[in-house]
Amino acid sequence: MTPSATPAYRRLSVEERRSQLLDAALGLFAHRAPEDVSLDDVAEAAGVSRPLVYRYFPGGKQQLYEAALRSAAEELQQCFDEAREGPLLPRLSRALDRYLAFVDQHDAGFSALLQGGSVVETSRTTAIVDGVRRSAAEHIYQHLGITGAGPRLRMTVRMWITAVEAASLIWLDEDKQPPAGELRDWLVDQFVAVLTVTAARDPQTAALVGALAEDGRD
Amino acid sequence: MTPSATPAYRRLSVEERRSQLLDAALGLFAHRAPEDVSLDDVAEAAGVSRPLVYRYFPGGKQQLYEAALRSAAEELQQCFDEAREGPLLPRLSRALDRYLAFVDQHDAGFSALLQGGSVVETSRTTAIVDGVRRSAAEHIYQHLGITGAGPRLRMTVRMWITAVEAASLIWLDEDKQPPAGELRDWLVDQFVAVLTVTAARDPQTAALVGALAEDGRD
Structure with missing residues (x-):
């Protein structure tokens, strides 16, 4: 297959082509561990030649993987976007619904990344x-109306985010049981429960738990 | 430095020598990221020559790191050993005390390992x-007297173990604040809180939470 045989080659702009290759890569990384995806697979999925993939990603699979990961991270962070209006816990529920839909779609790629030990895992x-974890925490503080989260509250929020990640991995392992809606409610209840434990040790968190209880009564 | 210049070389058995090198390596990995430790450093810390380190670990740093990690994992699993007698939550507290002492001692090495992205991290x-996580979960089930933990209870225990790991990393990041004893009580209270949330959805966990409450009254 040569470029001249496929006119579509010339019709795409550099950005469009790059985005097409990233989409193809993400589709593959979503259902297979990164080490099981070759550049040939990506070229085939995108309907282009292997040299073309290398032209866009001269660093080979590692570069392609990192670019695909960055693109997935942006998509994931969009899950956290939620209007700052209405009761707080339903906002968290809606964000979790979008997050779980993302986990559902990205499946094996999500597991491989978070479980570590992948050959393409690096400090980058x-x-x-x-960065995604930090962004999740920032969204939570913004919705809670907190500007300077103290150490107890920060530790609680970060522990809960980590627990949500763990739950997602287990959920994928267990054929996505319980159903996403049940898992989401369970995670929201855990959020309130761990905040309540921290509230007994931290005035900032205690004020927050009080506000959440008020909020639920509106 | 030649072996004949240091008579101690011949006095150690193969096992003793291996264990001496592992101890030296663990001491270094505890306070620096694995990528910042060279075989020269290990040789120097153990007071032996670099070729000797290579003779015991012909796979170089990767092999030494994995052997040191296995040795640390065994030590960590010993933290979970706790007699199955007396009230349950104080048993958990004592195990957490030993675990946090381990985290305290192994510091940077513990962080590097759990945070991932280390150049020496592999699927092994x-x-x-x-394996350490599974062992922690098994110990918890044994103390709780549970043989066939259902999916809800398993997910809850695994989420809590992950949250404890996250707390340990944050704790190291924040100059070991709050003091270990306070962190331990906080983690135990979270354990009860997340079990209680699950109890509303799962009869097995509900029975367990009931038993824990009874247990506390003894």
């Missing part, structure tokens, strides 16, 4: 994942 | 860490 990929 | 090192 870890930094991308940590 | 990940499997060692997962």
Whole structure:
């Protein structure tokens, strides 16, 4: 297959082509561990030649994987976007619904990334994942109306985010049981429960738990 | 430095020498990221020559790191050993005290390992860490007197174990604040809180939470 045989080659802009290749890669990384995806697979899925993939990603699979990961991280962070209006816990529920839909779609790729030990995992990929975690925490503080979260509250929120990740991995392992809606409610209830435990040790969190209880009564 | 110049070389058995090198390596990995430890450093810390380190670990740093990690994993699993007598939550507290002392001692090495993205992280090192997590869960089930933990209870226990790991990393990041004793009580209270949330959805966990409440009254 040569470029001239496929006119579509010339019709796409550089950005469009790049985005097409990333989509193809993400589709493959979603259902297989990164080490099981070759550049040939990506070229085939995108309907292009292997040299073309290399032209866009001269660093080979590692570069393609990191670019795909960055693109997935952006998509994941969009799950957290939620209007700051209405009761707080339903907002968290809606964000979790979108997050679980993302986990559902990205499946094996999501597991491989978070479980570590992948041959394509580096300090850069870890930094991308940590960025998503930080972004999740920031969204939570913003919705809760907190500007300077103290150490107890921060630790609680970060522990809960980690627990949500663990739950997602187990959920994928267990054929997505319980159904996403049940898992979401369970995670929201855990959020309130761990905040309540921290409230007994931290005035900032205690005020927050009080506000959440008020909020639920509106 | 030649072997004949240091008579101690011949006095140690193969096992003793191996164990001496592992101890030296663990001491270094505890306070620096694995990528910042060279075989020269290990040789120097153990007071032996670099070729000797290579003779015991012909696979170089990767092999030494994995052996040191396995040795640390065994030590960590010993933290979970606790007599099956007396009230349950104080048993959990004592195990957590030992665990936090381990985290305190192993510091940077513990962080590097769990945070991932280390150049020496492989699917083998990940499997060692997962083995410790499984062992922690098994110990919890044994103390709770549960033989066939259902999916809800398993997910809850695994989420809590992950949250404890996250708390340990944050704790190291935040200059070991709050003091270990306070962190331990906080983690135990979270354990009860998340079990209680699950109890509303799962009869097995509900029975357990009931038993824990009875247990506390003894």
